[in-house]
Amino acid sequence: MKTMKKNTCVPGFVSKLWTLVDSPGTNDVICWSLDGINFRILDEHRFTKEILPKYFKHSNLSSFVRQLNMYGFRKVISIEGGLVKPNLCALEFTHVYFQRGKEDLLEHIKRKISSVRTEDTKISQEDLCKALEDVQQVRGKQDDIDQRLHNMKRENVILWKEVASLRNKHSQQQRTLSKVIQFFASLVQGNCIIGIKNKRPLMLDVSETPPAKISRPCVLSLDQASIAMFGSSNGCNSPSSSGISIVDITDNAKQGTSTTGLSAADGDSVLTSSNFMTKDKQENVKGKDPNPSLTVTGLEDDILDSILQEGGSEMASHQRDVTLNRNDIQCHLDGVDSSFEDLQTLLLGKQFNIKAEFIENLFNPDLSDAEMDMPENAANMELVSEWSGNTTQQSVQESAFPLEDSKGSQHTPAQVLSLLEELCCTLDSDKEVTSSGTPKKGQCPIQPANEDTGTTDLSTAFLEDFCIPFNDTDSTPFL
Amino acid sequence: MKTMKKNTCVPGFVSKLWTLVDSPGTNDVICWSLDGINFRILDEHRFTKEILPKYFKHSNLSSFVRQLNMYGFRKVISIEGGLVKPNLCALEFTHVYFQRGKEDLLEHIKRKISSVRTEDTKISQEDLCKALEDVQQVRGKQDDIDQRLHNMKRENVILWKEVASLRNKHSQQQRTLSKVIQFFASLVQGNCIIGIKNKRPLMLDVSETPPAKISRPCVLSLDQASIAMFGSSNGCNSPSSSGISIVDITDNAKQGTSTTGLSAADGDSVLTSSNFMTKDKQENVKGKDPNPSLTVTGLEDDILDSILQEGGSEMASHQRDVTLNRNDIQCHLDGVDSSFEDLQTLLLGKQFNIKAEFIENLFNPDLSDAEMDMPENAANMELVSEWSGNTTQQSVQESAFPLEDSKGSQHTPAQVLSLLEELCCTLDSDKEVTSSGTPKKGQCPIQPANEDTGTTDLSTAFLEDFCIPFNDTDSTPFL
Amino acid sequence: MKTMKKNTCVPGFVSKLWTLVDSPGTNDVICWSLDGINFRILDEHRFTKEILPKYFKHSNLSSFVRQLNMYGFRKVISIEGGLVKPNLCALEFTHVYFQRGKEDLLEHIKRKISSVRTEDTKISQEDLCKALEDVQQVRGKQDDIDQRLHNMKRENVILWKEVASLRNKHSQQQRTLSKVIQFFASLVQGNCIIGIKNKRPLMLDVSETPPAKISRPCVLSLDQASIAMFGSSNGCNSPSSSGISIVDITDNAKQGTSTTGLSAADGDSVLTSSNFMTKDKQENVKGKDPNPSLTVTGLEDDILDSILQEGGSEMASHQRDVTLNRNDIQCHLDGVDSSFEDLQTLLLGKQFNIKAEFIENLFNPDLSDAEMDMPENAANMELVSEWSGNTTQQSVQESAFPLEDSKGSQHTPAQVLSLLEELCCTLDSDKEVTSSGTPKKGQCPIQPANEDTGTTDLSTAFLEDFCIPFNDTDSTPFL
């Protein structure tokens, strides 16, 4: 009975418990249940006061129970003798490894370790430390990222400025380029008008007929404009057919021509360059009082008519040779004049002031001064037309050719026109593309990351800072 | 005495210890040291067997000692009666807060806690809370960063589009510029050639033929265009042919000149506008066979004047005529000079007309009006051709030349045409390029950093997306 | 006894406890301590079996104790109880508000509420796990962000390169455009000067005197250059002074004028365009065998020579006069023609060379070749001057004018020059601005985020990579 040994690895409590439960002498106080899988304390008081002290250093049932619980024993609630005898209501405990006759299972009965302190706590402790480290690490990296992001943000701001700058530059360049092109175009245009007058006749011979895909309005308008302008400015526009000696006529014609040319050179009338013309002519008129003469001005036709008329009268005289010569020379000179005219128109037509202002404009891409062009062009046109005015003078006999020529010449010009048109289209398309983009500038929907605050509202300011400058230009369509 | 109660916060062991040490009845077994700072167990055996069980649930000295140690008591090694009586050798323990008469210090005696659980766990608990807070903070910041990154990504996408746009614009501009230059170049070229022509007659002897590196088509088209335009606009192109003597000659001279212009019209010479000039000169030469004659070109007025004067003297009357003529011619020549002047002014001054349209266009960068250029240009071209067209006036006898001229002129136009064609092609190609490029705009295929997924390979595709469009241009070497 | 009432707010347990402790009938089982601040259970067994059931629904001491604990009662350990024997050892409990005679304090005895501790601890545990998960999650996301940031960084690098590329392109384009404009300007300039010469006489009448805001040096140098060039290339530069009639004078005058023109003009014909001219004139000479005369070529001298010769012949005989006149006129006209030619050449002429080199330069925007412009312009100017050379021919009587003209012409050219100078300045300023901007490039103070290292030092390398390219251009002002 007392020989019972405490087996290895079996806690004292379990050993003692087994012993006292299994001891037959105390079966009235504590014993196995009927099925042997539980044990009962039949007499609580005696067990506490008699048994417990024998096996343990206390006599507290609670302490015993505590140990039971500590080793995983569970109380069994017996429904049986509930009523009758509360006293009989025995305490009954159970444990899977605590069964009658199965002493070998006792070793599996393990005492609960107080709140898993050692491992569990430590583990969690370690985890927590690790977690803290991780957090710190993450935090550090986050700071790094934050810094990088911030730096990149700054870079991007600069980039935006760069791009904005480039855009502006591009716009300016585009404007400059446009000006150059337009200038060039207008130059060409000017020439056109001038040239028109003189050359018609010869063109006829040329088989080529100009495709009339040209935009007359433009030219005409110019002509008209010039005519109009000069019509008023020139008092001597009335080409009076007169029967005057050749010389006179020639002279007159010449005068007219040269005058015209002269007028072109300097100017005080209307705008600038055009003025002198008026003067010259006026002077001519004055000097040629006797001769109603050919103060051929504005339009070629008039001039031609007058010339023809005169020519007709001339034809009659003897000195005809001389006259002819004169005519010849006259013609030649006229040709020269017209060539000049054309050349001038060609070269510059528009040129006059250009330098002073045009170039300025070119390099002062402030569009504000753009308005200047208008007046200039007008003046230019004027000049041109006036110019052309004096150019033409031809003999009757050659009248036929010119007509034919004009036809022929028409062809070529048409082609040219079409070509130029295309060119313009190209340029225009270019522009258009650009301009079409313009309205969209407002976009730049960048929503710059809010650096410091939580989020988003920077975009507005940002856009304002960067997008506004792009307004005058074109901006590519965003998104 | 026995009433001693367990004070607050003083462990049972310490209380018991104090009691049993301080109890006079056990002074022979356990007592204070003489100085009262230590206590001694004089009779180990009796203490263990008699005293311990009274106060504790055991009778193991070791357990008692264990408790002493557990509460920080230390054994005092007494050197005194070491030898004589080992038995007498009493156990002596000490503790700073365990002194005779100083019962109040007992509360400072703390039991050693094994696994520091309480604090440790609590600390870890606090740490854990802190860690959790940190995590939340980090998470919040991360969200912020994420947002910023995302926003910046968007910005970058826009930036990319901007850059792509700028690149496209640049390309277009470059193309436009190239066209301008080319056009200009061809124009200049044309003129060159033209100028050349006039001199042809003279040139003929000279083996040298103008280097035909020019593209005709272009010029021709221009000529035609101009002709066309002016042909219509000018009703009076018909130079009345007059059968006059001198006049004729003069005419011839003129014709010659004009003829030259004609010849220029067709392009045998290289380019375009230049043609007429050549013609004039050729004709002059031809027409003036007998007369070495001065088909002076340069300045009209002066020349004319001088010519007239001379002519006058020659042809008509002797004195006066001559004089008059001279004056006349002189005047005319002066006029020519002034014309030249004007022309120059024109060239430089150009401004005048430009304004009206040119500037308007310039500053109404709406490309829509850009088309205007075309017509203008066309007109311009026309003018040129027309120019050459009307310039020519010839006598019957000189009809041959004209024909030849016409032939020649035919060539020129053709050449001009080809040139313009080329130009157009360029422009067109430009357009095409542009337009073709346009569709690609949609690209901006920036593959923004993969927002959600992990990583990296975007760069390649990215570059591909953006580099391709730049092909026609120069693209900076990436990476 | 039983009359005791349950006060408000005093839990049943406390009331019952007070009652049973305070009831004198059970003082042998449960009673107040001597001092009345505690209560004792003297007979545990009887208390359990007899008392408890009366007041409570159970007879478990443990349950009772549990309630005591629940209401904050504490067990009092008496030393004495410790030693002797369990039986004697009475259970003693205490509570601050449970004192004998102080029934009113009972209301302060509160039942403990489950302090949710379990949850707390468990939660912390769970929280820890959650925290760990969070950390991992955050870490993962951070890696993602890091990657994205890195990718975007790479994109940005490319963007920077792109922008740099665009800037370079823009600069090149700007340069090209400047060249074009300059070229154009120089062209215009050339014309201006030329024209100036002739018209003076007429100009005189006009009150307007050209503001001499021009910078001679430029033009002059050009002129000189051109003169120099042609002086050598033309063998016939020697203008023989001849005592000839008016014609001579005229010639002389012309010479003077032309000379002036020469001086004023600049030229580029030198290289290319000028050549054919020379040819033409040579040819002319050949064709005009009988007349030694007008081998009017590119150069004035030739013209002068020829004129002089003719003039000489004229002076003598009448017929001759006529003839001479004719010749004279012819010459003059020829001169005009050649002038035209030259003008054309001038205007376009350049092309020859221009194309070869100019355009090349234009499209090889290597600035290194930018210097080429000068020579070209110079050549151009030359041509012009040459041109003007042949244009003017005046009679003796008119010699005065020429002189005046020359003077006058100086003015005009001066003006032109000033204009051009301004133009050049503009261009230069442009360039200068550009160049001046260049040094600033170093800026690009971007401080790209340090990708890998902690922070900042990348900027240097970064800037080097990107800023350098911007050197030649202007770079937007960075911050």
Place this chain on the structure above:
DNA sequence: CACGTTCTAGAATATTCGACG
């Protein structure tokens, strides 16, 4: 929900054993 009852667990201390220097 508040309180009561019961069973179980936590916690501090106590006891014991063993390791270590």
Place this chain on the structure above:
DNA sequence: GCGTCGAATATTCTAGAACGT
């Protein structure tokens, strides 16, 4: 062997929790 301590267990007291009222 001795002193100290770690560790497991024991004892005690208190608390947690489930369940019931």
